[in-house]
Amino acid sequence: MRAFSADSHPGHKRGHNEDCYKANPEQQLWLVADGVGGHSNGEVAAAIVRDTLDQDLADGASLIDAIHHSHAAILAEIASREGSNMGSTVVALRLTDSDYEIAWVGDSRAYLFDGNTVKQITRDHNPVSEMLARGAITPQQAANHPERNVLSQSLGVSDTITVSPDRIRGELHKGQQILLCSDGLTDELTDVQIEQIMSARKSPDEQVQALIQAALDSGGRDNVTVVIVGDKAEPGAITPPVPPRKRNTLSNEQAARSADSAGHDKVVWLLLGVMVTLAISWMLW
Secondary structure, eight states: OOOEEEEEEOOSSOSSOOEEEEEETTTTEEEEEEEESSTTHHHHHHHHHHHHHHHHHHTTOOHHHHHHHHHHHHHHHHHHSTTOOOEEOEEEEEEETTEEEEEEESSOEEEEEOSSOEEEOSOOSSHHHHHHHHTSSOHHHHHTOTTTTOOSOOEESOTTSOOOOEEEEEEOOTTOEEEEEOHHHHTTSOHHHHHHHHHHOSSHHHHHHHHHHHHHHTTOOSOEEEEEESOOOOTTOOOOOOOOEEOOOOOHHHHHHHHHHHHHHHHHHHHHHHHHHHHHHHHHO
8 A cells, every 4th residue: 555644724814724635545545635615615615525535536536526416516515504605625535456537626736746846737726827837927927927826716605616627647657746735735836846855765754744834834825735645766776757637638729630530531522522423424325
C-alpha cells in the first residue's frame, strides 16, 4: 500500500474550516473539497462532496459520475434550506495499481512531484487560468490578478451553472508523489516554495505538516488542506515523471473543423458518384 498523509487547518483569519478531505486507502480514493457559502454552509457543501464521492465509488460509479452526483446533492440541500447558498470545489485522485485518475472542478489543485521538481497537473477553473493558458497574461500577472479566486465553475451554488469536470490519467511511478491541496496553500506559497519544502522532507507526514506550517507562516488567510500520496524517492533514485494522459476529447473548434472536413469529403464523393453515373449512361446511350 502506498504511503500517504493528509491534514487540514482553519488558518489564522477564518473562524471555522470549510475545507475537508478524504483519505480512503482501501478504496484507493483521496480528495480535497473546499466549500464556499459562509455560516457553516461551505462546510456542509464540502462534506456532501466528500461523502457522495466516497459512497458512489464504493457502489461502482465512475469518478466523473460521482462528481456530477455531488453537484446535484448540494443543489438538493440548497433547495431544502430557504435562503441558503453553498458550493464547493473538488480535486479527487483514484489509483488502480500504478495508474492514476484525477478529476476536478474549481481551483483545488493536483501536483506531481518526482523527488526533484513539482509540476501542477490540473488547471484552475477560473478566467485568470484561462487567460494564462492563452498566453494573454504571464504567470506573475496571474498570481497577482485581482480575479484569481473567481471561479468559472463549482459544485452546487446554482442550477444555472454548467458543471464539466476535467480529468487526467497517468502512471504513478515509484518515487513519485501526488499532492492535492486547497487554494489556502497555493495562495500563500509559490510552486517553487512547495517544491523546496517537499524536497527537504523525508516522508509524506513531514511534507504535509511543513507545507501547512509554511502557509500559516505566510499569512494563513484561508483554510489550508494538503493530501500527499506516494513514497518520496530516495536521492539518486529519481524516476523521470511521465506526463499525464488527458481525455481524448476535441475542443469545439477542433470538432467543428473535423465536422466540416467530414462534410466536405461526403460532398466530394457524392459528386464523383454522380459524374461516374452520368458517364456510364452517356456511353450506353
